[in-house]
Amino acid sequence: MTKIDITLTVNGEEMTGRAEPRMLASDFLREVLGLTGTHVGCEQGVCGACTIRLNGATARSCLLFAGQLEGADVTTVEGLGSPRKMHRIQEAFRRHHALQCGFCTPGFLMTVAEILETEELRTDGDIRDALSGNLCRCTGYEHIVRAVRELVNERDGVTA
Amino acid sequence: MKPAPFEYLRPGTLEEALVALDHDDAKIIAGGQTLVPMMNFRLVAPERLVDINGIAELSRINETEGGIRIGALVRHAQAARDPLLKNAFPVVADAMRHVAHLAVRNRGTIGGSLCHADPSAEWPLLISLLDGGIEIAGGSGTRTCTPGEFFFAPLMTDLADDEVLTGVVLPRLPAGTGMAFDEIAQRAGDFAVVACGATVEMGGDRIVSARLAFGGLSDVPVRMADVEQAMAGATVADIAGAVAGCADGLEPNEDMHAAADYRRSLAPVLARRVLTAAAGRAGGRE
Numbered sequence: 001m002t003k004i005d006i007t008l009t010v011n012g013e014e015m016t017g018r019a020e021p022r023m024l025a026s027d028f029l030r031e032v033l034g035l036t037g038t039h040v041g042c043e044q045g046v047c048g049a050c051t052i053r054l055n056g057a058t059a060r061s062c063l064l065f066a067g068q069l070e071g072a073d074v075t076t077v078e079g080l081g082s083p084r085k086m087h088r089i090q091e092a093f094r095r096h097h098a099l100q101c102g103f104c105t106p107g108f109l110m111t112v113a114e115i116l117e118t119e120e121l122r123t124d125g126d127i128r129d130a131l132s133g134n135l136c137r138c139t140g141y142e143h144i145v146r147a148v149r150e151l152v153n154e155r156d157g158v159t160a
Numbered sequence: 161m162k163p164a165p166f167e168y169l170r171p172g173t174l175e176e177a178l179v180a181l182d183h184d185d186a187k188i189i190a191g192g193q194t195l196v197p198m199m200n201f202r203l204v205a206p207e208r209l210v211d212i213n214g215i216a217e218l219s220r221i222n223e224t225e226g227g228i229r230i231g232a233l234v235r236h237a238q239a240a241r242d243p244l245l246k247n248a249f250p251v252v253a254d255a256m257r258h259v260a261h262l263a264v265r266n267r268g269t270i271g272g273s274l275c276h277a278d279p280s281a282e283w284p285l286l287i288s289l290l291d292g293g294i295e296i297a298g299g300s301g302t303r304t305c306t307p308g309e310f311f312f313a314p315l316m317t318d319l320a321d322d323e324v325l326t327g328v329v330l331p332r333l334p335a336g337t338g339m340a341f342d343e344i345a346q347r348a349g350d351f352a353v354v355a356c357g358a359t360v361e362m363g364g365d366r367i368v369s370a371r372l373a374f375g376g377l378s379d380v381p382v383r384m385a386d387v388e389q390a391m392a393g394a395t396v397a398d399i400a401g402a403v404a405g406c407a408d409g410l411e412p413n414e415d416m417h418a419a420a421d422y423r424r425s426l427a428p429v430l431a432r433r434v435l436t437a438a439a440g441r442a443g444g445r446e
Contacts, residue, residue, distance in 0.1 A: 024200070065209075
């Protein structure tokens with residue numbers, strides 16, 4: 001199949017890459033644009049490791065084709081922060097040991113960024129429910145929930 | 161885990177989409193939350209993929225004369241937040257909470273869910289419960305189907321290969337009608353083992369009319385006509401008796417998630433909960 005030029009905005013910057021339309025968006029971000037922060041786990045929409053923001057809302061990038069990204073506005077984990085200048089969500093994960101191997105972490109970070117904007121998250125049960133689309137095989141989720149709880153309290157002006 | 165090659169088309173209008181579908185092996189992609197995994201597994205390998213995400217008119221929710229029209233491209237998350245739907249059919253938001261996970265709800269569409277016709281899915285059940293009219297456009301014009309006409313079996317519907325499901329019209333229910341939805345699933349976001357929705361209209365302490373629908377009990381969503389008839393003129397105290405054994409005549413699927421007997425036994429439990437909740441909400445009493 002012939003490759004096409006795909007132009008999109010990634011983390012605020014306009015980028016163009018050449019790929020077959022059938023390439024998975026997760027592969028396009030990693031292999032064509034070189035943004036390897038987005039991780040690829042199951043490639044069937046189950047694990048959540050490849051979660052990105054697409055036009056503002058989280059989406060699994062393994063369930064999108066590169067051709068569909070033409071004109072899109074994408075945020076990847078690279079758009080959150082960097083090792084030298086971490087985003088407060090990344091800081092909270094570090095502080096609470098909310099990761100061990102780190103494979104699932106980019107997906108969690110992108111999901112947490114969205115739910116802090118869109119969900120009330122009154123209880124830890126609400127947090128677990130909102131995170132249920134992201135799988136972690138190391139932490140048992142406990143420390144992830146603690147990190148998110150702290151971020152929610154910060155957001156809501158609650159002092160624990 | 162990578163899809164087979166395909167020709168990718170992204171029509172900007174419904175007319176262009178219908179032209180693009182005039183092909184031996186074309187498939188529509190909307191949210192892609194079911195189709196893309198199937199393509200990644202190469203269970204399906206269409207030669208041509210027609211992406212309808214650019215057709216803005218399909219993404220709207222608006223009031224019509226007798227009800228509310230939901231465009232086929234409306235995402236589950238959008239439907240759950242929509243003020244028109246929240247007001248007229250709060251049961252939609254109740255049901256959307258059970259659809260997979262956040263990122264899937266952000267992408268998956270009502271049209272895709274109806275076309276996929278999974279018998280456990282929430283939208284087919286809701287459209288059956290609410291007597292939705294399913295709008296279909298084809299080369300020779302448009303038509304409207306009832307849920308009974310539309311759903312044949314899992315993955316099989318009345319939609320032809322060269323047609324597009326464009327939306328659903330939900331006829332307005334009498335003011336004060338109570339609605340409820342619940343389901344049993346093994347984990348949050350899993351497909352329901354059995355799902356149940358109900359509407360109840362009350363007059364004083366009596367039930368004037370009620371509707372009851374299930375997913376997961378048959379090849380297609382089912383309405384329980386016998387229970388609905390028994391509920392007319394009954395009281396809330398009569399619900400448990402009326403729903404006892406309501407699924408005994410049905411032949412649910414047996415699969416790794418549940419045995420047929422277990423599914424049948426869940427039906428009256430869910431029916432009682434959901435009808436009672438709907439009655440409690442009727443007449444704005446909640």
